[in-house]
Amino acid sequence: MTSPSTERRSTAAKGGGGSAVSRRALITSLAVAAGAGAGAVLAFRGDDAPASPAPATSADPPLPEPSHGTYQAGIATPQQRYACFAAFDLDVGAPAGKAPSTAQTAVGFQELMERWSGAAERLMRGRPAGPLPVNRPGAPADSGIADGLQASGLTVTFGLGPELFDRIGRKDLRPRHLRELPAFSTDRLEPAWSGGQLFVQICGDDPQIVSHAFRSLRGRAPGLARLRWSQQGFLGRFGDATPRNLFGHKDGTANPRPGTAAFDDAVRVTAADEPSWFTGGTYLVFRKIRMDLPKWDTSTAQQQDQTIGRRRDTGAPLSGGHEFTPLDLTRTGPDGEPLIPADSHLALVRDIPMLRRSYNYDYAFQAAPSAEHRHDGDDRPGHSHDDPLHDHAGTGHDTYDTGMLFCAYLRDPADFIRAQRKMAAADRLNAFIQHTGSAVFAIPPAAEPGRHLAAALFPAH
Amino acid sequence: MTSPSTERRSTAAKGGGGSAVSRRALITSLAVAAGAGAGAVLAFRGDDAPASPAPATSADPPLPEPSHGTYQAGIATPQQRYACFAAFDLDVGAPAGKAPSTAQTAVGFQELMERWSGAAERLMRGRPAGPLPVNRPGAPADSGIADGLQASGLTVTFGLGPELFDRIGRKDLRPRHLRELPAFSTDRLEPAWSGGQLFVQICGDDPQIVSHAFRSLRGRAPGLARLRWSQQGFLGRFGDATPRNLFGHKDGTANPRPGTAAFDDAVRVTAADEPSWFTGGTYLVFRKIRMDLPKWDTSTAQQQDQTIGRRRDTGAPLSGGHEFTPLDLTRTGPDGEPLIPADSHLALVRDIPMLRRSYNYDYAFQAAPSAEHRHDGDDRPGHSHDDPLHDHAGTGHDTYDTGMLFCAYLRDPADFIRAQRKMAAADRLNAFIQHTGSAVFAIPPAAEPGRHLAAALFPAH
Ligand code: HEM
Ligand code: HEM
Numbered sequence: 049m050t051s052p053s054t055e056r057r058s059t060a061a062k063g064g065g066g067s068a069v070s071r072r073a074l075i076t077s078l079a080v081a082a083g084a085g086a087g088a089v090l091a092f093r094g095d096d097a098p099a100s101p102a103p104a105t106s107a108d109p110p111l112p113e114p115s116h117g118t119y120q121a122g123i124a125t126p127q128q129r130y131a132c133f134a135a136f137d138l139d140v141g142a143p144a145g146k147a148p149s150t151a152q153t154a155v156g157f158q159e160l161m162e163r164w165s166g167a168a169e170r171l172m173r174g175r176p177a178g179p180l181p182v183n184r185p186g187a188p189a190d191s192g193i194a195d196g197l198q199a200s201g202l203t204v205t206f207g208l209g210p211e212l213f214d215r216i217g218r219k220d221l222r223p224r225h226l227r228e229l230p231a232f233s234t235d236r237l238e239p240a241w242s243g244g245q246l247f248v249q250i251c252g253d254d255p256q257i258v259s260h261a262f263r264s265l266r267g268r269a270p271g272l273a274r275l276r277w278s279q280q281g282f283l284g285r286f287g288d289a290t291p292r293n294l295f296g297h298k299d300g301t302a303n304p305r306p307g308t309a310a311f312d313d314a315v316r317v318t319a320a321d322e323p324s325w326f327t328g329g330t331y332l333v334f335r336k337i338r339m340d341l342p343k344w345d346t347s348t349a350q351q352q353d354q355t356i357g358r359r360r361d362t363g364a365p366l367s368g369g370h371e372f373t374p375l376d377l378t379r380t381g382p383d384g385e386p387l388i389p390a391d392s393h394l395a396l397v398r399d400i401p402m403l404r405r406s407y408n409y410d411y412a413f414q415a416a417p418s419a420e421h422r423h424d425g426d427d428r429p430g431h432s433h434d435d436p437l438h439d440h441a442g443t444g445h446d447t448y449d450t451g452m453l454f455c456a457y458l459r460d461p462a463d464f465i466r467a468q469r470k471m472a473a474a475d476r477l478n479a480f481i482q483h484t485g486s487a488v489f490a491i492p493p494a495a496e497p498g499r500h501l502a503a504a505l506f507p508a509h
Numbered sequence: 510m511t512s513p514s515t516e517r518r519s520t521a522a523k524g525g526g527g528s529a530v531s532r533r534a535l536i537t538s539l540a541v542a543a544g545a546g547a548g549a550v551l552a553f554r555g556d557d558a559p560a561s562p563a564p565a566t567s568a569d570p571p572l573p574e575p576s577h578g579t580y581q582a583g584i585a586t587p588q589q590r591y592a593c594f595a596a597f598d599l600d601v602g603a604p605a606g607k608a609p610s611t612a613q614t615a616v617g618f619q620e621l622m623e624r625w626s627g628a629a630e631r632l633m634r635g636r637p638a639g640p641l642p643v644n645r646p647g648a649p650a651d652s653g654i655a656d657g658l659q660a661s662g663l664t665v666t667f668g669l670g671p672e673l674f675d676r677i678g679r680k681d682l683r684p685r686h687l688r689e690l691p692a693f694s695t696d697r698l699e700p701a702w703s704g705g706q707l708f709v710q711i712c713g714d715d716p717q718i719v720s721h722a723f724r725s726l727r728g729r730a731p732g733l734a735r736l737r738w739s740q741q742g743f744l745g746r747f748g749d750a751t752p753r754n755l756f757g758h759k760d761g762t763a764n765p766r767p768g769t770a771a772f773d774d775a776v777r778v779t780a781a782d783e784p785s786w787f788t789g790g791t792y793l794v795f796r797k798i799r800m801d802l803p804k805w806d807t808s809t810a811q812q813q814d815q816t817i818g819r820r821r822d823t824g825a826p827l828s829g830g831h832e833f834t835p836l837d838l839t840r841t842g843p844d845g846e847p848l849i850p851a852d853s854h855l856a857l858v859r860d861i862p863m864l865r866r867s868y869n870y871d872y873a874f875q876a877a878p879s880a881e882h883r884h885d886g887d888d889r890p891g892h893s894h895d896d897p898l899h900d901h902a903g904t905g906h907d908t909y910d911t912g913m914l915f916c917a918y919l920r921d922p923a924d925f926i927r928a929q930r931k932m933a934a935a936d937r938l939n940a941f942i943q944h945t946g947s948a949v950f951a952i953p954p955a956a957e958p959g960r961h962l963a964a965a966l967f968p969a970h
Contacts, residue, residue: 129716134873186809191802192757192821197745255590255716256745259755259871259911266873267806275909278873284658284717294720296653341652345728348647360653410720412595412727412739448736450720 118328120494120501121172122203123315123403123457124306127283127291128251130258131407133334133453134266134278135244135487138215141271154216156272158506160246163268164206165500168261174199177264193260200254202261206501207247207332207489215245218505223317223326223490225460229333232472234483241336241485244276249332249455255282279336279485281407281453290363290371293452294339294408295480297356298363301371303403314401317459325504328493330457333464336409336485339451344480355476357394365394393477396470402458410450451481461488579789581955581962582633583664584776584864584918585767588744588752589712591719592868594795594914595727595739596705596948599676602732615677617733619967621707624729625667626961629722635660638725654721661715663722667962668708668793668950676706679966684778684787684951686921690794693933695944702797702946705737710793710916716743740797740946742868742914751824751832754913755800755869756941758817759824762832764864775862778920786965789954791918794925797870797946800912805941816937818855826855854938857931863919871911912942922949 140156142148148156167177176190213222228243248265252258266275283291290298304311319327344352353359353366363371366387367379377395379387388395456464471477495501601617603609609617628638637651674683689704709726713719727736744752751759765772780788805813814820814827824832827848828840838856840848849856917925932938956962 132873180806184807184809186811187807188757188810188813188821190757191755191806193753193755194745195753195757195822196747196750200746254746255743255871256753256869259743259869262871262873263802263806267803270803275873278909280871280873282716282720284655285661285715286657289657292654292656292717294652294654296649296651296656341724342728345641345652345724346645346648348645349649350647352649360649361656408717408720410716410723410741412593412723412736412741448739 118494119316119330120203120205120491122205122249122251123330123405123491124311125201125203125251126306127300127405127407128201128203129253129283129285130251130255131281131453132248132250132258132262132278133281133455134248134250134262135209135276136246136248136269136273137276138212138245139272139274150215150217154218154506157212157216158500158502160269160272161206161500161502164204164248164265165495167264167268168204168206171261171264172199172202172204174202177261177268180267191260191263193263194257197254197257197260200252200257202250202252202257204261204265205249205251205491207249207491208502209243209245209247209487209489211243212245216505221323221325221505223329223331224322225331225462226488226490229461229468229486229488230465232468232483234472234478235486236482236484237486238336238484241277241279243487244489246273247332247334247487247489277485279409279453281409283407293406294341294410294450295344295352295356296360297358298371299406299452300404301358301363302398304401310401311403313459314463315403315457315459321460326490326492330459330491331461332489332491333454333456333458333461334485334487334489335454335483337452337454338449338482338484340480340482341450347480354389354392355480357388357392366392389476391474391476393471393475396475397467400463400467402456402463402467405455405457407453407455408451409453412448412450457491579955580777580791581664581666581952583666583710583712584791584866584952585772586662586664586712587767588761588866588868589662589664590714590744590746591712591716592742592914593709593711593719593723593739594742594916595709595711595723596670596737597707597709597730597734598737599673599706600733600735611676611678615679615967618673618677619961619963621730621733622667622961622963624733625665625709625726626956628725628729629665629667632722632725633660633663633665635663638722641728652721652724654724655718658715658718658721661713661718663711663713663718665722665726666710666712666952668710668952669963670704670706670708670948670950672704673706677966682784682786682966684790684792685783686792686923687949687951690922690929690947690949691926693929693944695933695939696947697943697945698947699797699945702738702740704948705950707734708793708795708948708950738946740870740914742870744868754867755802755871755911756805756813756817757821758819759832760867760913761865762819762824763859765862771862772864774920775924776864776918776920782921787951787953791920791952792922793950793952794915794917794919794922795946795948795950796915796944798913798915799910799943799945801941801943802911808941815850815853816941818849818853827853850937852935852937854932854936857936858928861924861928863917863924863928866916866918868914868916869912870914873909873911918952 138153138157138160140148140153142152163181171177176194179189180187208226210222210226210228213219213226248262250258250261250265252261262278269275286292290300293299304314315330317326317329317331322329349360357375358365365373365375367373367376368387375388375394375398377386377388377390377398381387386395458464492501492504495503599614599618599621601609601614603613624642632638637655640650641648669687671683671687671689674680674687709723711719711722711726713722723739730736747753751761754760765775776791778787778790778792783790810821818836819826826834826836828834828837829848836849836855836859838847838849838851838859842848847856919925953962953965956964
């Protein structure tokens, strides 16, 4: 890593929402309010006058993929091995503790997007994120935890939640299909892990690089936004093979391949359908899905395969062939029943277009409270005593949390809704899974050079 | 991975504690009790008659290190990149729901150690763990989530907690220095993350391999033991360089090197001091230490370096030189003060012998309950509103959990206690850290071939 001491913010403060002067005054007072709350004397780096981006040195590795006019990094990118997902809510401080106006909120939002866009770009190049915006004189410019590490394929991907557009006075520019998902009959959602106005997906091949990036981003939020939830996932090192989920099945077989027309058809929103600023963007549906491993592990191999519709070992459809052989839903076995059961996962969701870019999670139990800390019974979110996934008397598995951080990138959340309705109604998987978290975001196209990711929402006026 | 279908348990059921017949009867009834609790008809694989170990094929990779007569794997082993730590308590079912006798508990304990020792050995060879002991006919022999993955340097290390020896009627054989740690003035311990009768450390270079191993072990516990807590950590891919902790400092510099006399002096218990079965063993002190990253990140570089006593960038002591230059506590600066402050971490704990084999953790907040799920205020363990690490108004960092899973292997926990007393009394680090979990275990020497890890506690009689 290069020395951070010469780093400057590489995004210029441009665009509407207030003049440079009133904006600086607002942001400075926000920072002071935040600093006072933390009980520390903090000085704000008030250099929001246009700054030229730090020149890229020849040693800088190229960005993971083309950085603008198309998808953000982390969507068509081959999946890295670790992911951190986090949602934030705007929490723009205002002078004298008053609730901020919509205009003030919009300014705060733009400031955050500038900080984040600039930091993310530097991080993806394997450079330090640059000094925190609110910092003590003499504080180091970076946490240093990534010093000596490679960039490790880091990608940072941002999203905007349904509520956001109202908050920043840009309701008219909200993507047309961006609204909260409907409730599904099988939902057991935990509000603490759901929703959010702003979204960050951080993926990389080194967990310390992911931790570093997340820290660099959340350290830029104080006074502007507040972390709402975060989740962490991993994939095994399967190389070119399809990774396996925690049910042992290959997961991702039917995904469209980046660079194909099928990929763009499934993922990329179109100009005809959406506000023009959003062309080239996509949507993300994020679901935290708990998987009942003890129940799965003690069911039979046949039950498992028939639940999915594929063989666990090879990933081939039960109708025959190899992993990539097309399904044949009409083929029957000696008993006259279809080889791929009609209520198998595959039969229900096949051919619904989306890019699944999910990660496994295995938190076991990291936060199980002691008996003394419980009130009457077990009051953790999602851990009630009548919860079938958390009360396997005698299995020794009664309180852990493990499963899939399901991510679907798609041009219209309606495709997810259609698949999830079918699943909720019939899928054999329902006996083994439970949706406990949910969120949906518009994923803007990559930023234009020198502009932040949401700059197009605030055209100069 | 080889096909699991021909797998057999490779440890023979030998040793005292009951004849093969009464033992099988007991275990079978335990299994039935457990199965009934789970509401499923389970058949117990009652083949506890001596079985010959599965022959190692020439394709089997060698074990990570010599497997008996010395340390277990995972101690002198170079640190892998992921770790899962878990504690279990014995929970031996008895027929008709009666509390088990000490003899029954001892039998259950041995059964568990046999299951675990055999599974761990197979896993470390990159093979499936073998079928679960309590399984439905037709259930697959392994979860399959590691199919296609390398062994990835997996090590599994077992430990025995202070309470255990009473429970199994082997008080006389308890290691001499195995007792709960004293309270330290700076402790903020959460019982839910502390203590335990049995301990497992699973380390590897692929998180899915670690997840697979943990699942294979916890799936062998039902009816015999119950998961008490688990924690997960990582290290960045620093190659041959010393890894950095989440304060950005190189951590491990002063560790003794495996294979040296200094290493054994620090780590290996001696025959003179301990019951003979324990020769070649060691102790583990495990501490979950929260680190206040926002506070650290907004302190100055000088404060940071003086807190540790080393430079963050190079790891060199503040008295000069490079990372491995010996400290000079007498050297003073222009102001006449020692360059390494007397209350720095280094000045306080230097030369206290132990092997630190710690991991970073960054859970952010995975389980923050929503406002609706809170009772009066925030009732999560370790998250009270007057907790200075969790109430940084305005910092946006108010509820996350990140820090170090501190592991010290040492021949006498007294060395840890000495270091921790000094730290609690004076260490500048105290402003930035908080111990929230604690446990101590005896780590037996590696098992002899064909015997389980605690077999020496039950000599044939
Ligand atoms: C923990 C829950 C889930 C598990 C274990 C799971 C597992 C799988 C597996 C093993 C496959 C076959 C391999 C592949 O093509 O990737 C698959 C395919 C698929 N899944 Fe899921 N899935 C889950 C949840 C969902 C959800 C919530 C949706 C959307 C609502 C979904 C949509 C799909 C689609 C669209 C396919 C491709 C089907 C095709 O065209 O062949 N899955 N899933
Ligand atoms: C989060 C808490 C802690 C942090 C951030 C931390 C950090 C460090 C660092 C950066 C070093 C210098 C590099 C090295 O030799 O590894 C060090 C050394 C050391 N630490 Fe810690 N440490 C922590 C907790 C502890 C605890 C709880 C103990 C034992 C009670 C301990 C014992 C030691 C010892 C014995 C050394 C070697 C000193 C020498 O001989 O030079 N540390 N620690």
